[in-house]
Amino acid sequence: MFASGFFNALVPGASKISVVSKSPLTNLIHDSSSGDFFGPLLRKAGYNALIVEGASRDPVYIWIENDNVEVRDASKMWGKDASTATRMIRAETSEKASVAAIGPAGENLVRIANITFDGERAAGRGGLGAVMGSKKLKAVSVYGDKAPKAARPEELKELGRRWYEHFSTSPRYEDTRRYGTTNALLYSSQMGMSPSYNFRRPWIPLELAQKLSGDEIKKREVDPPWYIHGASCPIKCARYARAKYKGREFTVKPEYESLAMLGAATGVFDLDAVLYFNRLANDLGLDSISAGNTIAWFLELVEDGLIDPREHGVEAKGFGDTDAVEKLLNMIAYRRGVGAVLAEGVMRASRILGVGGDRAVHVKGLEAPAWDPRGRRGLAVSYATADVGASHLRGWPSTRDPPSKGPAKEVVESMAYNRDVDALLDTLGLCRFVPYKEKVIPEFYELVTGEKTSLDELLLVPRRAEALARIYGVLDHLHPPIDDDIPKRWMEPISEGPLKGEKAFIDERDKVEAIRKYYSLRGWHPELGVPLPETVEKLGLEWARGDALKTLEIASRREGLM
Structure with missing residues (x-):
């Protein structure tokens, strides 16, 4: 189910779409949200929710344009990365459309596969990309131009205007407007809450954390020609970075969770490398949190000599091995070698390999995000009792x-x-x-x-x-x-x-x-x-x-x- 809330396209800051299914990772009901354009455009097309039942024999995508809803052939897009598939689908539908697509990870039923929205945002958690893959559903593309109706539109407009002005000008939100979430490793590392080195070192020196900080992102910040900040958002926290890694130039939209889990958790503090891992995870259709968590666990086993990586078809030295992280991301998405084991998520991987269960950081099978609860009283209760498993979005103590x-x-x-x-x-x-x-x-x-x-x-x-x-x-x-x-x-x-x-x-x-x-x-x-x-x-x-x-x-x- 793709569910858009009542406030989408009507209230400032309302742009979230919730994707809901039974998780192939945890076997629990799971919801994961993504922002930007998909939610508002679904509402503008006239729909509060899209429910997809059954499965197709051949690859397809769904095209929604106002009252027109089609199931179209996606054979040409199958096997393509999420960004390429998005561009191909827009060429067939509308350049103004928002596209929710899966990459190779979803097609290969990787239990930590995500759904990538417009190549950058993601409904990342719970392996919901694998649900789309099981249905042979490559993508959903949507465009609408009908403004949703409100009961009292003039009063709504005035109330929205006042709050928009408050959020867009108040000094209280200046840090979020400037950095988005990209500066959070500075905070988490000093509060003893970072996931560094597979949660071995929740506190790290400030000079190390600064290597993946918002100020470093700022040095690489760009405004891509294809991106327009959502007019309804008063914060506009999206930040895009242009980087180069191993001769590859690319643009990516980093968030704290991706920087921390693909970087600090794996012991990699080379920002350009981490940004590339973020780009790669988006294109492959991998949850950057679960992928970073699972790879960090594997690197810890290598670091401590508990497994020989060569026996599993990969060269890895332990934490900080950028080549290994890149290779493992690809191996997971295509279920190659040990990637087929890691594609099952950290809980199952520890059971399959028969080692490292005491080092696997998850709750109910969902890999932990980038906030270690040893730095905040009561946060561990949230992780323990959350319906979906280890989620940082299920309540924080005051x-x-x-x-x-x-x-x-x-x-x-x-x-x-x-x-x-x-x-x-x-x-x-x-x-x-x-x-x-x-x-x-x-x-x-x-x-x-x-x-x-x-x-x-x-x-x-x-x-x-x-x-x-x-x-x-x-x-x-x-x-x-x-x-x-x-x-x-x-x-x-x-x-x-x-x-x-x-x-x-x-x-x-x-x-x-x-x-x-x-x-x-x-x-x-x-x-x-x-x-x-x-x-x-x-x-x-x-x-x-x-x-x-x-x-x-x-x-x-x-x-x-x-």
Whole structure:
């Protein structure tokens, strides 16, 4: 499903499209978002969502232009990288179209394959590119020129104008307007939260982090002739860099997660090399987070002599080996040699190779992103309980204290609230880097839809979604509370820096109490971690009561309570 929120093409900063499916990586319901033009153009074509069912025998792409919807032959595009396929499809449809395409990784059913939007943005997480590949769906191209209707357009326009001016001029957002997310390694590395060297060194010296900093990106920044900042976005954080690596000149749009996971996590701090890895991942259709995480794990095994890379068909020296990172990205996308193992994701790869499971940094099979929770109290609770696995987009605690400052359970409520607000923004199509005050969301909603509501009512939407995802997961395979856990690495003390000795939780008891506190806040069984039937009813999901009862029975049997 490609779902565009109510606010797309109507509210400043609303340009997100959510792609939703069952993840081939985790077997859980998974959503991943992408920004820029696809969401607004789908709305302008007259659609809130596109649902793709079944599979084609031959490669196809979908072309949507207002009321016209076609399934077209994509034989010529099959086998092409995502950027090339995008250009070919635009030549056949419209140069104004937005194209969501998969690369070779999706075609080869790589479990960490992404969906690349217009060659630069990505719905990266959960292996959703492999879902498109399984359907022989190379791409979806969309263009629309019908403005979505709002219930009270003049008032909406005025409210939007005021907030647009606020976000585009306030000094508070100057850093985001200048760098986007590209400067975040400076912050994460000093807070003990970077993924450097496969999360071995969450703190690194400032001079090392600066090699992949926003200021270094600025030295290479360009405005490509084909790119126009979205007029609806007041932040305009997109930054494009022109670089050269091994004689190849290219343009790419870097983000912190890609810089940190393809660079710092693998021990590579050569910016031009990292930018090229970013470009390569986009074209191959690989999730830069999961790919960087999995390659970093492999390099650690090489570094410590736990595997001989030559036995797996690749020359690799360990962390910092740029040639190995480049080669492994290609091997993963085409499932060649050890790439066929790494294409399964870090959890399965560790099981297949029979080594390094204690060094695999994932939750529920989803590779961890570029924020180590040993630098922030309560963040590990978010990772442990998130419906999709290790996601940095499922709620942050309000505190900036390290975990040793007090019990994690004290900050769980703030994390849960942030989780709900962020999920609500996703459902409406709002970008999180355009941080509206919560109180204005119901006001925008009323002007767009004509329906008067409250923030409390709107926040029921993400709570319902989470409860249903948990029920579905348990009915399928999920085993809470065992699966609501964090990787062993995050309970290893930080080895150096100002936060030396910090762990994600004070101890095992701290972890258990915090997770149980989260269960209780959600109205779930405090020990089994499943939604109670009465909670499901309170959420307005009476039709799911029977499934909630089944879930409770399954969980009780597993824990010997029946």
